Amino acid sequence: MMRNLSDIEIIDSINRGNPSDYTLLVNRYKDRAFTLLKRMLKNDLDAEEALQDSFLKAYNSLKNFRREAQFSTWFYKIVYNTALTVISSKKRKIEVEMSSFNEEYDLSGYKDEIDSSKENVRDYILRMIDKLPIRGALVVILFYLDGMSLAEISQVMGISMVNTKVMLHRSRNSLRDLLIKYNYQEEIL
Amino acid sequence: MNNDDLLNRYLDNELGIDELQTIKNEIEKDGKILARLKALRAVDNSLRQIKSENAPAGFTERVMKAIADSSIKVKSKVSYFFLSMISILAVGIISIFVLSVRILGIQEGGGESKPLPQYIKEYFGKNSGIWESILKNNTVMLIGSMAALLLLLSLYFTIEAHKNFKNRLNNIS
Numbered sequence: 001m002m003r004n005l006s007d008i009e010i011i012d013s014i015n016r017g018n019p020s021d022y023t024l025l026v027n028r029y030k031d032r033a034f035t036l037l038k039r040m041l042k043n044d045l046d047a048e049e050a051l052q053d054s055f056l057k058a059y060n061s062l063k064n065f066r067r068e069a070q071f072s073t074w075f076y077k078i079v080y081n082t083a084l085t086v087i088s089s090k091k092r093k094i095e096v097e098m099s100s101f102n103e104e105y106d107l108s109g110y111k112d113e114i115d116s117s118k119e120n121v122r123d124y125i126l127r128m129i130d131k132l133p134i135r136g137a138l139v140v141i142l143f144y145l146d147g148m149s150l151a152e153i154s155q156v157m158g159i160s161m162v163n164t165k166v167m168l169h170r171s172r173n174s175l176r177d178l179l180i181k182y183n184y185q186e187e188i189l
Numbered sequence: 190m191n192n193d194d195l196l197n198r199y200l201d202n203e204l205g206i207d208e209l210q211t212i213k214n215e216i217e218k219d220g221k222i223l224a225r226l227k228a229l230r231a232v233d234n235s236l237r238q239i240k241s242e243n244a245p246a247g248f249t250e251r252v253m254k255a256i257a258d259s260s261i262k263v264k265s266k267v268s269y270f271f272l273s274m275i276s277i278l279a280v281g282i283i284s285i286f287v288l289s290v291r292i293l294g295i296q297e298g299g300g301e302s303k304p305l306p307q308y309i310k311e312y313f314g315k316n317s318g319i320w321e322s323i324l325k326n327n328t329v330m331l332i333g334s335m336a337a338l339l340l341l342l343s344l345y346f347t348i349e350a351h352k353n354f355k356n357r358l359n360n361i362s
Binding site: 017019020022023030032033035042044048051052055056058059060121122125126129134140141143144145157168169172173175176177179180 | 193194195200224225228229231232233234236238239240241242243244245249250251252253255256257260354362
């Protein structure tokens with residue numbers, strides 16, 4: 001019964017003095033947020049730490065949550081900003097600037113083909129998401145895994161909707177070019 | 190608008206009738222565009238298969254424990270802050286009390302019983318010469334100014350520390 005509550009109903013319950021209900025929100029979002037953080041931070045430990053940090057920040061700011069946006073959008077914004085803080089604090093800024101935020105969507109330099117007979121084309125595509133620029137990978141995950149609209153993604157990332165759409169298109173195009181390069185597209189259709 | 194953009198928007202069902210006709214014409218003219226559309230659709234199909242990874246075991250319990258711990262810390266910090274404020278207030282009250290007793294002691298020594306405000310007025314009136322000489326003394330003025338400066342600085346840092354403390358409360362992580 002409790003598990004069918006909407007995010008807002010859970011938040012109302014927490015604000016009424018039932019903090020243990022926060023477990024429902026944690027359980028609802030922890031896996032998807034963890035997936036997102038792993039793509040951004042490329043490290044399980046950092047991802048877990050940032051995930052915990054994000055949930056704590058969200059809990060402590062629940063009273064400030066404006067119901068104009070969905071909880072998921074608001075929460076993912078916290079997750080995204082926490083990940084950016086971790087990246088800068090870990091002095092990965094230079095690496096990020098050089099390899100990810102330069103918006104280099106050309107994956108043709110990667111020579112990774114399907115690396116074993118067990119790996120199929122779909123797994124290969126999913127693996128290649130990691131090779132996309134961080135923000136490109138993020139847009140792909142929020143769009144496909146979380147089912148967010150472009151408007152919601154643009155709110156999470158603090159960028160315009162046009163830029164969000166451009167990132168989604170570029171990410172798909174670069175993955176598509178890989179399929180064409182290795183002639184995998186027929187296997188997947 | 191290039192073909193790649195049209196193909197992506199076709200995939201997302203965002204094309205109007207005119208644009209649909211345009212892309213259809215392009216595909217008929219150039220077989221490579223059809224190949225790109227097929228590959229794009231293959232990517233789209235694959236991306237729809239993304240599955241989330243499981244957060245580490247026991248994660249929810251750890252979060253809830255961290256929340257419980259942080260709320261205890263907040264409570265203790267708040268009580269410590271109020272304790273400090275109460276101490277400062279208490280010191281102020283005691284100082285006023287001691288001053289009053291001292292003034293009343295002097296008053297009793299004089300053998301007359303007067304209201305306190307009247308006594309203070311008379312006291313400062315009688316001793317105006319002394320106060321004047323003290324205030325005209327450069328060393329006293331210098332020490333007084335330094336003390337006032339130090340007081341203002343400490344007041345500023347106290348306010349800043351309080352602001353930081355409040356910010357930390359709001360952004361506990």
